[in-house]
Amino acid sequence: MITRSPDLLQSVIPTVVDETRDWQTQLAGAIRDPRDLLARLGLDERWLPGASQGHALFEIRVPEAYLARMRPNDPHDPLLRQVLPVSAETDSVTGFVSDPLEEAAHTPRRGLIHKYHGRVLLIGSPTCAINCRYCFRRHFPYAENSPSRAQWEETLAYLRHDPSIQEAILSGGDPLASSDKRLAWLVERLAEIMHLRRLRIHTRLPVVIPDRVDDALLAWLK
Ligand code: SF4
Known part of the structure; x- marks a missing residue:
């Protein structure tokens, strides 16, 4: 006790x-x-x-x-x-690995994980507001997957050239740890890719820092 x-x-x-x-x-x-x-x-x-x-x-x-x-x-x-x-x-535990979802083998461009047909995950931010002990991405090489705007162009070109991709997930890290300006830039570029139909945002920010959902973010989401 x-x-x-x-x-x-x-x-x-x-x-x-x-x-x-x-x-x-x-x-x-x-x-x-x-x-x-x-x-x-x-x-x-x-x-x-x-x-x-x-x-x-x-x-x-x-x-x-x-x-x-x-x-x-x-x-x-x-x-x-x-x-x-x-x-x-x-502890070292037999059978436990640092990349349990095998994401390293499915990262064809910086900041992009393409593991499932029709769907990609984008590293919208390398950081989180909270570090969860159970995180399966705690060993993820964020330093190598934090594209500059020029490098994002290569990642976006990958999306443009694969019409089977219909869904983009902004994840991380936590994408809402990015500024609204940076988020808007990336999402506007994604919106230019006509075969993309869905954008999902994976975030814990609204729960762990509720003030993240401020007027500026709501206006942008709207
Ligand atoms: S918010 Fe998500 S990505 Fe960040 S540490 Fe927690 S589980 Fe991992």
């Missing part, structure tokens, strides 16, 4: 989300230190060694708005367990 220590009981800071901060500021201010996360929730530091080991492999990232939904003093809170690194992440 893990409990918070008495001294931490005194230092628990009520979690208040400053709604005057825009989403970019909230994104930049996400918690990135396991010690901070434990302290903010009043949790015992006996969780720290394991959290630090997991954090060294895949950094912790927790926005304040998401933290505000957690129960303090509960190491089993399901929202916390999605983001709290644990030492088991360092």
Whole structure:
């Protein structure tokens, strides 16, 4: 049984989300230190060694708005367990691989995964607002799949030349971690490809930083 220590009981800071901060500021201010996360929730530091080991492999990232939904003093809170690194992440397990969906073998252009007929996935952003411990893309080579605008042209040409592709999924990372301007540019270019019929956006931003869904984004989506 893990409990918070008495001294931490005194230092628990009520979690208040400053709604005057825009989403970019909230994104930049996400918690990135396991010690901070434990302290903010009043949790015992006996969780720290394991959290630090997991954090060294895949950094912790927790926005304040998401933290505000957690129960303090509960190491089993399901929202916390999605983001709290644990030492088991360092285990080598037979049959476990770093690319479980074999995406590396289906990346014909930078920022593009083409694995299924008629559908492609585009890396709309290499970063996320939250780093989920269960992420199957935690080892994905984002550095090699973050195209410049010139490199996007090569990726878009791939789409233009394959009329069987009818669906594009903006994913990542989290595409809504990109600016509206950058998103608009990419989507306008996709809209020029007449055989594309559907655009899907895979994101956790509306849940973990609800202020991401602001007037500017809604206007653009409309
Ligand atoms: S890609 Fe999705 S599952 Fe993976 S860390 Fe980002 S938000 Fe979480």
